[in-house]
Every structure is written in structure tokens, then in C-alpha cells.
């Protein structure tokens with residue numbers, strides 16, 4: 188596992204190592220073109236070209252890049268594979284309401300904030316109801332490949348309900364992958380069970396590896412029949428988390444670590460966390476922003492503890508980029524989310540509706556559909572390669588900038604500006620004539636317009652959410668927002684509608700640099716962006 | 727001889743229910759309640775009442791004064 192992790196870290200998209208080159212920086216893409224890479228140049232994010240470093244979103248890699256058993260585990264998992272999250276869907280069932288610790292950013296009236304955006308309430312289900320719902324969704328949405336138990340409390344503080352659900356699904360829907368999320372306190376006690384039910388992904392929320400930091404985040408834990416507070420509580424929690432992680436790694440279970448970035452509390456410390464979890468074999472590390480508003484009624488909300496800005500978040504993510512694979516596409520879904528990441532179809536599957544459904548689980552149909560999805564994904568790979576090859580031929584200035592993209596999936600620029608509820612943010616880096624694009628995250632925005640009518644009052648929030656970007660690539664955009672964006676210094680770009688994202692990014696970037704070269708455009712640095720705090724709305 | 731749950735502040739999270747050594751806690755209409763005749767205040771089992779220690783909402787599990795304190799046999 189340790190070895191696997193190291194190999195994964197070293198690869199870019201669609202690159203494969205030749206046996207003798209494992210420790211050099213010579214990468215061989217599948218197409219057979221050799222790309223030389225200068226040393227361990229700093230590069231981060233999910234790379235789409237031959238950078239030296241790594242596929243930061245873990246499995247932005249392809250099948251030839253990693254041991255086949257790991258690839259099998261992650262390839263269709265939208266939370267683990269940056270690429271799969273464009274194509275496959277996941278769902279959560281809310282069978283686990285209890286929790287055994289208290290976090291200062293959580294109000295227990297709502298779902299676990301480690302896994303959901305704060306302020307969200309999921310419909311609680313019994314294992315029976317949960318199984319029926321999963322079968323109903325899987326029949327309706329064939330690209331649903333992952334079922335997670337992520338709350339509304341802690342999956343392992345509700346072991347009976349969690350494992351009963353898993354046991355039944357393993358029998359009734361054997362092609363669905365199972366995963367769970369936990370704060371780690373009870374984890375060492377349930378590793379055997381996790382292995383028994385074939386759970387192949389476990390997410391642990393780890394915000395600290397030092398009890399002095401931990402006591403500012405966790406007021407108490409309930410452990411060994413006692414309520415324990417202060418530093419002692421944090422000490423037990425971190426020991427249990429580390430032990431649990433080691434045990435999972437030893438049993439070959441993939442792990443993702445979530446960390447909540449709390450400015451002034453654990454921002455710098457997360458670099459230590461990153462090292463500690465990497466040393467224990469964590470597959471992915473997902474650093475997410477604290478979302479804290481007084482109206483959520485959390486301790487942090489009430490004490491005025493703020494969340495990080497986009498730039499602060501990126502700084503910590505970048506500082507950790509040399510550690511465990513960083514995941515940047517997490518959307519902090521709710522505990523009963525259904526659908527592709529960033530979309531939520533849970534309204535179509537409420538308990539009443541599921542009760543009325545006639546559910547036929549058709550394994551064959553699901554397989555056929557997934558074959559189609561695979562073909563689409565291959566096409567995307569090829570398009571990326573072509574785009575990268577094209578971009579490399581153009582010279583130009585060295586620079587680094589961010590671009591926002593509106594997409595509905597399939598890896599394409601295929602969403603109307605006005606319909607976007609979030610933008611994907613890519614970093615384009617031109618260094619020594621070598622251009623790379625890296626996915627670095629997403630930004631939620633409120634719906635700007637529906638059915639073609641813009642609501643101008645909402646536009647400023649969109650601008651502030653992508654204020655650190657130089658351009659926004661969309662399939663279409665209305666005249667009004669176009670002017671507003673331009674006024675704010677962000678280029679609205681429709682020209683690459685329905686192209687693959689990487690292709691559009693690089694084509695726009697080459698055009699941008701050509702304009703600078705001709706003196707038609709002046710390259711200006713951009714400001715910081717705001718991470719949307721309104722957690723109750725939409726999905 | 728009993729604790730009780732203030733149903734208006736109980737979130738129904740169920741954290742208390744499996745902790746009770748006497749199976750005194752049951753669910754009713756989405757919230758939980760303690761059967762006073764079964765509750766022993768955890769005396770003889772644990773140092774602190776488990777339902778109080780496990781509950782995430784302050785002042786939700788409280789002592790019910792209408793019952794005399796439990797006396798261990």
C-alpha cells in the first residue's frame with residue numbers, strides 16, 4: 188500500500204512508467220510520445236499533462252498507471268477519481284444519526300459537518316428503507332456505482348444500522364461499491380467488520396494530530412462509557428484515528444482523509460496532518476473549508492470563527508501537495524445526496540416516492556450502460572492528449588493563472604453560464620515552455636438565472652466566487668452577465684462550447700498569450716475569491 | 727429514580743439508546759424517552775449516567791424529580 192501510494196503520486200494523467208524509469212522523471216504517455224520532465228518541478232492539482240509531480244487528485248490516472256487492484260477500486264468512484272466524478276454518481280443513505288464526539292463546527296440538529304455542508308438535514312432511514320432506496324436509485328440511474336453511509340452522525344457510532352445496510356446490499360446489489368465515513372473514534376473496533384462486508388473505501392475526518400490543537404476543535408468525546416473533555420479527549424481521538432488508519436492500510440482498505448481548514452486553529456498544522464496520514468498509507472487527502480455562519484448555531488459560528496478564503500484554502504492545499512494525494516473536487520455532499528457530485532437528485536427519491544416504486548434490479552442493463560460511460564471516458568483521455576500536444580507547440584510567456592469552467596459532466600464545457608450552480612476551477616501553468624492544466628477545485632454559486640431570465644442582483648456574488656480567475660469558459664452566456672464579467676476583468680468565453688475542458692483551456696490560453704504578445708491584452712494579476720457560505724440552499 | 731428526556735430538545739439522534747444498560751430508552755414519534763421504571767441512573771453499572779454523557783444537546787437528558795433517587799440494593 189505504501190508502495191502503491193508512492194507510485195500513484197508520481198504519475199500524471201494517462202502516463203505510464205516504464206519499469207526502469209520508476210524513480211526517474213521520464214514519463215511515457217500511452218500514445219508513445221516521450222515527455223521529458225525537468226526534475227521535481229512543483230506542480231499540483233489534477234494534472235492533465237506530463238508534469239513532474241503527481242496526479243494530485245489521486246486517481247486522475249488511468250489504468251496503466253497503478254496496480255490493477257487499486258484501479259479497480261477507484262476507477263468508478265466519483266469521490267476518489269477526479270475523472271470519474273464527471274461520469275459516475277454516488278448516493279448516501281442517512282441511516283446513522285448518532286455521533287460519539289462533538290465538533291465545534293457542528294450543530295447536531297443538522298447533519299455531520301465533516302461530511303455535509305452545515306445546516307443540512309437529511310431524511311433518516313431504517314436499514315430496510317435504505318436498501319430499497321438504493322435499489323430504486325440504482326435502477327433509475329445506472330451510473331450510480333457508489334453507496335456511502337456518511338451520517339447524519341457517524342457511521343461507526345451506529346454500527347448495527349450501518350453494517351446491516353451493507354450486508355443486505357452486498358447480497359442484493361453486488362456491483363455497488365460501499366463506503367463509509369467516520370470521525371475515527373470507534374474505527375479500530377470495526378476494522379474486521381469493514382473488511383468482512385467488503386467496504387473498500389473509508390473516509391476519516393482528521394483535523395489534527397496534536398491534542399493541543401484538537402482541544403480547540405473538539406469539546407468532548409464519549410468513549411469507554413465516559414464523557415471526556417479537553418486535551419485528554421483530543422489525545423484519545425487522535426490516537427484512535429491514527430490506529431484505525433494504520434489498521435485499514437494493513438488490511439488493504441483504501442482511505443480518504445478529510446480535514447476541515449479552520450483559519451488560526453489548524454491551518455499550518457494541516458501540513459503535519461498531511462505528513463502523518465501519508466506516512467500511514469492514506470490514499471487521498473481532502474482539505475475542505477470551514478463553513479461557519481452564526482445562524483448555523485455552531486460553537487464556531489457563534490464565536491465568530493471565520494472560514495478560509497479561496498486563496499487561503501489553495502495555499503494550504505498547495506503546501507500539502509507533496510504529501511498524500513490531494514483531492515480537490517470534494518463538494519461536501521449531504522448525508523442523503525443522490526447523483527453526480529455537484530448535483531442532487533434526492534428529491535426524486537424521497538421515502539414516499541420510493542415506497543411507490545416497483546424496483547427491478549437489472550445488473551445486465553447497468554453493465555451495458557457503464558460500458559458506454561467507459562467509451563466516453565476514453566474519448567476524453569484522447570482529447571486531453573491531443574489538446575496538450577497542440578498546446579506544447581506554441582511558445583509564449585511563462586505564467587500561472589486560474590480559469591473557471593461551467594460543465595454538466597462528460598468532461599466538456601457544456602453548461603450555460605446562467606445555469607451553473609458551481610464552476611470548476613483550473614490552474615494553467617506555463618513554465619519553461621511547458622504548459623500544464625490542473626483541476627484545483629470548484630466554487631458554488633447561486634443560480635444566476637433560470638429559463639433565460641437573468642436576475643442581476645445575484646451576479647455580484649458570482650463574480651466574487653470566481654474573482655481570482657482570468658476567464659470563465661461556458662457554453663453560452665447572456666449579454667448582461669457578459670458585460671459585468673468584463674467590467675470585473677474576467678473574460679467570458681463561449682468559443683469552446685461543447686469541447687473537452689482541457690482542449691478549451693489550452694486553446695483559450697494560447698489565444699490569450701498570443702493577444703498579449705500582440706499587445707492587444709494586458710496580463711493583470713487577479714484578486715482573491717470568496718467561498719460560498721450559504722449552505723442551506725440548493726443541493 | 728430516573729432520568730428523563732426533554733422531548734422538545736431531543737433531536738432523535740439515538741446516541742443514548744444503545745448505551746443504556748437497562749434498555750430503558752425507547753423511540754417514540756422520532757424522539758426518545760426513558761421508561762422511568764427501568765432507569766437505575768446507571769448506578770452499579772457506570773460512573774455517570776450514560777444517556778447524559780452521550781447526548782449531544784445540553785440539558786436534554788435531566789433528572790426527573792418526580793421520582794425518588796435510585797438506591798442501589
Ligand code: SF4
Nearest residue numbers: 286290293299300301
Ligand atoms: S463527527 Fe460529524 S456529526 Fe459528529 S460532531 Fe463532528 S461534525 Fe458533528
Ligand code: SF4
Nearest residue numbers: 746765767768775777
Ligand atoms: S441513566 Fe442510565 S439507566 Fe437511566 S436511562 Fe440513562 S442510561 Fe439508562
Ligand code: SF4
Nearest residue numbers: 736737739740742781
Ligand atoms: S442522545 Fe439526546 S438528542 Fe439524541 S436521542 Fe438521546 S436524548 Fe435525544
